[in-house]
Structures are given as C-alpha cells and as structure tokens.
Amino acid sequence: MRLDNQYAQFSWAGSVVQPSPLLSPTLLLLNAELAEELGIELSQEQWRDLVSGHWLAEGMVPFAQVYAGHQFGGFSPQLGDGRALLLGEVITPNGQRWDLNLKGGGKTPYSRFGDGRAVLRSSLREYLASEALYHLGIATTRALALVTSKQPVYREEVEAGAAVLRAAPSHLRFGHFEYFYYSGKSEHIPTLLDYLIDTQWPDLTKDAAGYGNLFARVVEKTADVIAQWQLVGFCHGVLNTDNMSMLGLTLDYGPYGFLDAYDPHHICNHSDSGGRYAYDQQPAVGYWNLQRLAQSLSGFVEMDALQTALGKYERQLMSAYSEGMRQKLGLTAWEDADPALFRDMFNLMATHKVDYTCWFRRLAGVSASGEIPADLAALLANAESFSSWFEQYQARLSREGTAQAERVRLMNSVNPKYILRNHLAQQAITMAEQGDLSEADTLLMLLARPFDEQPEFEAYAEPAPAWACDLSISCSS
Numbered sequence: 001m002r003l004d005n006q007y008a009q010f011s012w013a014g015s016v017v018q019p020s021p022l023l024s025p026t027l028l029l030l031n032a033e034l035a036e037e038l039g040i041e042l043s044q045e046q047w048r049d050l051v052s053g054h055w056l057a058e059g060m061v062p063f064a065q066v067y068a069g070h071q072f073g074g075f076s077p078q079l080g081d082g083r084a085l086l087l088g089e090v091i092t093p094n095g096q097r098w099d100l101n102l103k104g105g106g107k108t109p110y111s112r113f114g115d116g117r118a119v120l121r122s123s124l125r126e127y128l129a130s131e132a133l134y135h136l137g138i139a140t141t142r143a144l145a146l147v148t149s150k151q152p153v154y155r156e157e158v159e160a161g162a163a164v165l166r167a168a169p170s171h172l173r174f175g176h177f178e179y180f181y182y183s184g185k186s187e188h189i190p191t192l193l194d195y196l197i198d199t200q201w202p203d204l205t206k207d208a209a210g211y212g213n214l215f216a217r218v219v220e221k222t223a224d225v226i227a228q229w230q231l232v233g234f235c236h237g238v239l240n241t242d243n244m245s246m247l248g249l250t251l252d253y254g255p256y257g258f259l260d261a262y263d264p265h266h267i268c269n270h271s272d273s274g275g276r277y278a279y280d281q282q283p284a285v286g287y288w289n290l291q292r293l294a295q296s297l298s299g300f301v302e303m304d305a306l307q308t309a310l311g312k313y314e315r316q317l318m319s320a321y322s323e324g325m326r327q328k329l330g331l332t333a334w335e336d337a338d339p340a341l342f343r344d345m346f347n348l349m350a351t352h353k354v355d356y357t358c359w360f361r362r363l364a365g366v367s368a369s370g371e372i373p374a375d376l377a378a379l380l381a382n383a384e385s386f387s388s389w390f391e392q393y394q395a396r397l398s399r400e401g402t403a404q405a406e407r408v409r410l411m412n413s414v415n416p417k418y419i420l421r422n423h424l425a426q427q428a429i430t431m432a433e434q435g436d437l438s439e440a441d442t443l444l445m446l447l448a449r450p451f452d453e454q455p456e457f458e459a460y461a462e463p464a465p466a467w468a469c470d471l472s473i474s475c476s477s
Contacts, residue, residue, distance in 0.1 A: 001040045002091040003059040006195065007099075012188055013176075014065040019053030019085060020106025020116065022149035022161055027051070028437060029127060029146040029444075038144075038167065039093045050087075051147040051165045053105050060088040060100075064108035067175035068182060069242025070292055072276055077182055079175060079242050080110025083118060086171065089199075097199050099171050100144070104163030117153045121429050123162040124440060126253040128428065130166070132420040132447045133250050138228045139221070140250040141168040148432075160433060168249055170200060174293040175242030181296035190300055196246060212305030215297055219290055219309045220316050221248025226286045227320035231328065232416065233259035233356040235279045237269035241289045258419045260464040261353035262346065268422075287313050327414045328360050329393070330407040331400060341396065344389055352386075354379055355463035357419050364411035366390065367404055368397040379463070416450035417461045423468030424460060 008016065027048040035042075042050065042057075049055035056062065066080040085108070087100040103126070104118030127143040134140050144165040151161040172192070180188045193211050197204045201217065204210040225248045229236065236243070237255040245251040257268030264280040272278070277285060290313060294306040325342055326334070349359060358379055365373035372390060377383045397407070420443065428439040446457045 003088045005061045005088050008061040008063040014063050015109045017064045017108045021053040023151040025052030025147045025149045031144050047145050051145045051163050068179035069175035069240050071240040082111040082114045083116040098167050101166040119153050119159040120148045120162040123164040129253045135448050139225045141166050172246040174244040177296040212301045216309035219313050222286050223313050223317035224320050227317050231324040235268040239277050239285045241292050244289050257422050259356040262349040262356045330411045360415040361417050364408045418446050418450045
C-alpha cells in the first residue's frame with residue numbers, strides 16, 4: 001500500500017486522532033475487487049484490525065477534518081468529522097489518489113455530544129447503498145470493508161457497534177470551504193483549492209481564473225449527479241452543505257431511499273418534517289447549496305465567474321435529465337412534444353401510485369403496435385386510464401423507427417431491474433444483526449448487476465409489499 005498523506009499535513013484543517021478500538025471485532029464484509037484496484041493487500045486479520053481501530057498500516061496518519069455546514073437551511077459554524085477519520089491517501093497502481101475514510105472510529109474533537117461510534121444498521125445500509133449506486137453508474141464514495149463488534153452502542157435502543165471503511169478520490173465537502181470563510185480564516189481557502197487542483201484536476205491553473213473553472217466544474221458535476229439521482233428515483237435525505245461533495249460524489253448515506261410507488265414529493269427522512277429534502281426538491285437544493293459554496297469562494301473568484309457558472313446549473317441538470325429520460329423511454333431523437341409526454345406520464349404514475357422502477361423496466365415490452373405487455377398492465381390498477389398515453393407513446397416509437405430488439409436492449413441498459421429497496425435493506429440488516437450475512441451477500445451480488453435479468457432473483461425485482469411502502473428512515477446512525 002503506497003500512502004501519500006498530503007491533507008494531514010494541513011494542521012489547521014483538523015486534528016490527528018488515534019482510532020478508539022472496537023471490542024471483539026468481526027470482519028463482516030470486504031470489497032476485495034476494490035481493494036485490488038486500490039493496490040491494497042492485507043490479510044483478513046489485518047482488515048479486521050484496521051477497520052476496528054486495533055492496527056494502522058505503516059504511514060497512516062488518522063486525521064479528523066473540520067468543516068461547517070448549512071443544515072436544513074441553518075448555518076452550523078463548526079461540524080467536522082465527529083466519528084470519521086481520514087486514515088490516509090492511497091496512490092493506486094494506476095497513479096490515482098484515493099482517501100481511506102474510517103466511519104465509526106471513536107470520538108474526535110468534533111464529536112460534540114456524540115460517542116464517535118457507528119452501528120451495524122447504518123453501516124450496512126451505507127455499504128449496500130454505495131455499492132448499489134456505483135453499479136448503477138452513479139458517482140459515489142465506495143465501501144471497502146465493514147466490521148461489527150460486541151460493543152454496545154446506545155441510540156434509540158442498544159445496538160451493535162460497527163465501523164465501515166469508505167474510499168473515494170476525495171472527501172472534500174462544500175462545508176470545508178464554508179468553515180474557513182465564516183470563521184475568518186479565508187487565507188486557507190486557496191490552499192484547499194490548490195490541493196484539489198493538484199490531486200484531482202491538474203489541468204486547472206492555481207489562480208482566480210483556475211478557481212473559477214474549478215467552481216464551474218463542481219457546478220457541472222453536482223448537476224450531473226443530482227440528475228442521475230432523479231432518473232433512478234434516489235432520494236438522499238440529508239442534503240446539507242456538509243454532505244455535498246466537491247467532486248460531485250454521492251456522499252454520506254444516512255436516511256436515503258429509492259422510490260417505490262412514484263411520489264414526486266416523497267420524503268425518505270422522517271426528521272425532514274417540512275420536506276426540504278424531498279425527492280422533487282433535490283435539484284433546487286443542489287443549486288441553493290452551490291450558492292453557499294460560491295459565497296465561500298467569493299474572495300478568490302470573480303463574482304461574474306461565479307454567477308456564470310451558477311447560471312449553467314439548471315441547463316446542465318435539465319440537459320442530463322432530459323437525455324436520460326429519453327433513454328429510459330427508448331427514444332433517441334428529440335421532439336418538441338417530449339416534455340408533455342414525460343409530464344403526462346408522471347402525472348398518471350403519481351395518481352395511480354405506479355412503482356417507479358418496475359414501470360420503466362417493463363415499459364421496454366411495449367411495441368410500436370400491439371397490446372400492452374401483461375407484466376406492465378399488472379402494475380396498473382386502472383390500465384384504461386393510461387390508454388391515451390400509451391397511444392401517444394406508441395406513435396412516438398413509430399416515428400423513431402428503432403428496431404424493437406435494439407430498443408429493448410438500450411432501455412434495459414439504463415432501466416435497472418434491481419434497486420436497493422428499503423425493505424430489502426432492512427431484511428438484510430435484521431438478519432445481519434442475528435449473525436446471518438446471507439441476505440446482505442445476496443443483495444451485493446444482484447445489485448452488482450442491476451440491469452441483468454438474473455431470473456433466479458426475480459422476487460427481488462417485484463414492487464415493495466404494502467407494509468414497506470411508507471418506510472422512512474431516521475438520521476440516527
């Protein structure tokens with residue numbers, strides 16, 4: 001393992017903190033494929049001891065980062081890694097730089113009233129979700145390893161302690177820059193920007209123009225990842241600025257959820273009583289958060305450059321979303337009537353509570369002429385209500401002229417058959433808490449190929465049962 005710990009040299013950016021070991025740890029999951037990509041070769045015992053805080057590889061400098069953030073619209077001047085530690089920066093065999101970030105490593109100077117611990121429930125949810133989104137082609141942090149422990153952790157009830165090792169090219173957040181801006185330490189902001197340029201985007205210059213181009217890149221990547229969330233029906237749940245990645249990665253999996261029945265106003269976080277982070281609000285929240293980042297960079301980037309970049313956000317997001325939605329519907333060309341076709345479809349789906357993922361997957365069975373396939377009709381409580389829309393859609397397919405087999409292939413390559421539904425994740429967690437990892441292993445296996453048929457897992461592709469449709473998740477982790 002080759003380490004180059006540049007960030008930990010910024011003593012003003014956090015604190016060196018040794019992990020607090022978990023009692024009697026057990027290695028539950030190891031992402032061997034990712035470990036190989038990162039060039040990390042450890043024994044099972046070394047992985048267990050590393051993630052549980054009992055051992056550090058030579059050259060690791062555990063570092064808790066300080067940052068701030070706007071949480072549900074209100075500013076918190078100091079947050080930081082309350083239970084996470086940057087263990088080191090790995091240089092991969094192909095020369096890329098990746099952070100190793102341990103979540104659940106114990107108290108840090110930024111723990112506030114927390115215990116610095118994580119529980120198995122939330123740690124396994126993060127592991128499953130980050131791998132699910134990765135295999136859907138969505139920018140995300142990755143999960144490298146998960147341990148559990150006999151050490152009790154106190155939340156709403158007593159739960160099993162755990163820790164998860166995350167990996168990403170960088171864990172820099174909007175909140176890092178907010179902290180130094182609002183704390184009157186803006187002189188450190190160019191250093192962080194230069195670090196980001198050196199390690200991620202060396203094509204940019206280290207001056208006002210380069211910083212402006214960096215911000216424009218953050219805007220573009222943020223728009224792209226939120227468009228991808230909307231396309232697959234993913235709801236993050238806690239889009240505070242401290243949970244926003246400078247690289248446009250899906251970061252910090254808490255009370256997330258995928259849509260079951262289509263509801264544009266779906267709230268996956270039961271703490272979000274006002275719906276600030278509801279599914280349909282994510283694009284607007286992304287823009288609001290970028291405005292907060294722009295303010296933090298305003299001393300080092302021309303205001304015109306910031307405004308120009310922000311002005312491209314909506315266009316970038318809508319372009320990515322519209323292109324993605326056409327692909328989901330098997331359309332290759334643009335027609336002026338397409339927005340109305342999309343809108344009418346979503347209105348019907350919302351009215352009749354149609355399962356989002358199953359709808360798009362089964363839509364591939366519709367031909368330019370012919371009956372609606374039985375598996376699609378089975379989703380619709382009142383298929384007659386959709387007849388007019390199907391006529392428009394079939395006429396649209398006729399104008400496209402794409403051969404049916406090719407269209408089915410293209411649609412099935414962008415419309416997943418399998419997603420991480422809340423009830424599936426909960427079943428895996430319940431079994432894991434009893435010492436049975438078989439369901440978690442099954443989910444990881446099928447979610448690694450979400451677009452493939454995998455008929456042996458057909459039951460996992462069905463709509464959520466009625467009891468699971470209203471599941472919401474708390475921020476407790």
